[in-house]
Amino acid sequence: xxxxxxxxxxxxxxxxxxxxxxxxxxxxxxxxxxxxxxxxxxxxxxxxxxxxxxxxxxxxxxxxxxxxxxxxxxxxxxxxxxxxxxxxxxxxxxxxxxxxxxxxxxxxxxxxxxxxxxxxxxxxxxxxxxxxxxxxxxxxxxxxxxxxxxxxxxxxxxxxxxxxxxxxxxxxxxxxxxxxxxxxxxxxxxxxxxxxxxxxxxxxxxxxxxxxxxxxxxxxxxxxxxxxxxxxxxxxxxxxxxxxxxxxxxxxxxxxxxxxxxxxxxxxxxxxxxxxxxxxxxxxxxxxxxxxxxxxxxxxxxxxxxxxxxxxxxxxxxxxxxxxxxxxxxxxxxxxxxxxxxxxxxxxxxxxxxxxxxxx
Numbered sequence: 301x302x303x304x305x306x307x308x309x310x311x312x313x314x315x316x317x318x319x320x321x322x323x324x325x326x327x328x329x330x331x332x333x334x335x336x337x338x339x340x341x342x343x344x345x346x347x348x349x350x351x352x353x354x355x356x357x358x359x360x361x362x363x364x365x366x367x368x369x370x371x372x373x374x375x376x377x378x379x380x381x382x383x384x385x386x387x388x389x390x391x392x393x394x395x396x397x398x399x400x401x402x403x404x405x406x407x408x409x410x411x412x413x414x415x416x417x418x419x420x421x422x423x424x425x426x427x428x429x430x431x432x433x434x435x436x437x438x439x440x441x442x443x444x445x446x447x448x449x450x451x452x453x454x455x456x457x458x459x460x461x462x463x464x465x466x467x468x469x470x471x472x473x474x475x476x477x478x479x480x481x482x483x484x485x486x487x488x489x490x491x492x493x494x495x496x497x498x499x500x501x502x503x504x505x506x507x508x509x510x511x512x513x514x515x516x517x518x519x520x521x522x523x524x525x526x527x528x529x530x531x532x533x534x535x536x537x538x539x540x541x542x543x544x545x546x547x548x549x550x551x552x553x554x555x556x557x558x559x560x561x562x563x564x565x566x567x568x569x570x571x572x573x574x575x576x577x578x579x580x581x582x583x584x585x586x587x588x589x590x591x592x593x594x595x596x597x598x599x600x601x602x603x604x605x606x607x608x609x610x611x612x613x614x615x616x617x618x619x620x621x622x623x624x625x626x627x628x629x630x631x632x633x634x635x636x637x638x639x640x641x642x643x644x645x646x647x648x649x650x651x652x653x654x655x656x657x658x659x660x
Contacts, residue, residue, distance in 0.1 A: 308363030309454045310397045311447075312389060313338040314382070315372030316405025318432035318443045332435060334372040334405075341403070342366060344436045345444060355451060362455045365397070375405025375412075375431075380528050380631070383412060387419040390427060391524045399426040399454030399463065403447070406431045406483055406491055409469065413478030415528075415628040417467040417652040422522040424465040426454045429478060431471070433489055442489045446471060449503045466515045466653065468500060475501035475509070479625040479654040482595065495595040496620040496656075515653050529634035532557040532627070536593065543573035550581045556640075557587045557630050559623075566590045566599035566607040566617065575609065582614035585640050589647065591618040591626045598656075616644055619655040629654065 313319060315334035319341045324330040335341065342348055342364070347356035354361040367389065369382075390400055404412055413429045420427070430450040436443035450470045457463040467478035472490040480497040501509040531554050535546055550558060558581055562568045568590075581588055590599050590610060598620040601611040618626040629651065633643045650656070 306458050307397045308365065308458055309399045309401060309451055310393060311338070311342070311364055311366045311401045311403065311451065312386065313341065313366065313368040313372060313403045314375070314378075314386070314405070315369065316375050316403060316409075316431045317434065318403050318405075318430075318436055318447070319372065320435045321437055334374065336368070336372055338366045338368040338403075341436055341447075345448060355448075357448075357452050357455060358459050360459055362451070362458055364451060373405075375408040378405075378408045378412060380530050383415045383419065384526050384528065386412070387416055387524055387526055390416075390420060391522065394425070394522055397425070398457040400428070401447070401450045401454045402427065402429045404429050404431050406433065406471075406486075410478070410481045410483055410492065410622070410624045411628060413467050413469050413481060414622070414625045414654070415631065417477075417479040417625075417654065418629050418632040419525045419528075420467070420522060421525065421651070422518045422520045423467065424463075424517045424522070426456065426464045427467045427478075428454050428475075429467070429469050433487070433491055442472070449507070452507065453501070462511065464500065464509070464514050465517045470503075473503045474499045475503070477515075477653055479628075479652055480622065482622045482624060484595070493595070495622070496598070497653075525632050525636055527635035528631045529556060530631055531555055531634070532559060532630060534559040534561060534623075534627070536561040537563065537568055539569075541569070541574075543569075543571060543577055547573060547577040547580070550577050550586070555586060556634055557589065559589045559591055559618075559627060559630070560610075560615070561593045561623065562590050562599070562607075563593060565597060565603055566592060566601055566610075567604050568606050568610060570606050570609060575613070578610065578613050578615060587630070587634075587640050587643055587647070588613075588615045589618050589626055589630060590615050591621065591623050616647060619657055621655045625654045 320332035432443035434441040
């Protein structure tokens, strides 16, 4: 077999359940801790040559290199700086590989996928995030299937197929757009769903890709948006909520944005305290975004009287975005812009396939 001139895949290991082993090898039931040895994880894959860094897929030997964080972590500890490091790693090694796989803990995987989709404009190669509900070294683990398929998706160009030029999540048997995904289960192997957008692919005996749903390859080259402003606060609204707390929090120095997790299609209480808090925030130059608590929902500002009042106060709609997408999109936009008017305008525009507007 002649060597393929197209570079292979880089597997980036951040930690998480997929690479976890008992903290004390002598006590199998001791708390799980991510291994620091990515080779230990890759060595569990069938048809993987750890000496030559080659994985057999579709009767082809695919080069698979690895990179590990200095200190792999549980994904509950992921911070903005980790997103920045991942984006920078992909950006600097972009020309060396035809695709990337990120091994990640499931708890915040959808946040990382969403953030990277906004941080890497011009992406025309696959970046596939995956993980597992059971560690790769345990019986009945879903890790091998998830990792093998994620590498195959990232290696599409190497295997002679059209690549999927976006940030995605592969889990169970589904490939989801990264900024459309959210975790819904800590028990099922189908841990992630895409509530408002179809799956990009289904993995059965064959990998069935819905090419008509995949983002078009961008005409511009890859760039990076690595400045992030996390000075936001989120309020998950509920009946009987004491809005005097909200009023105090909204006055916090340095706060630039507020996300309201509202009911249904964007409805909220209409108490004086609540509306005063929102009015004071928007007058102070803070951006306020309305995201629905419902998994399958589209915020329709003005459909009901309560959301019409919010619209008058300058609150903007997240349309059908997931919470993870709305949060990370706002993080990135605020990091690039000091002008709140500009941020509002850009937030309402589709950037990486993350939303459809009401008129769509």
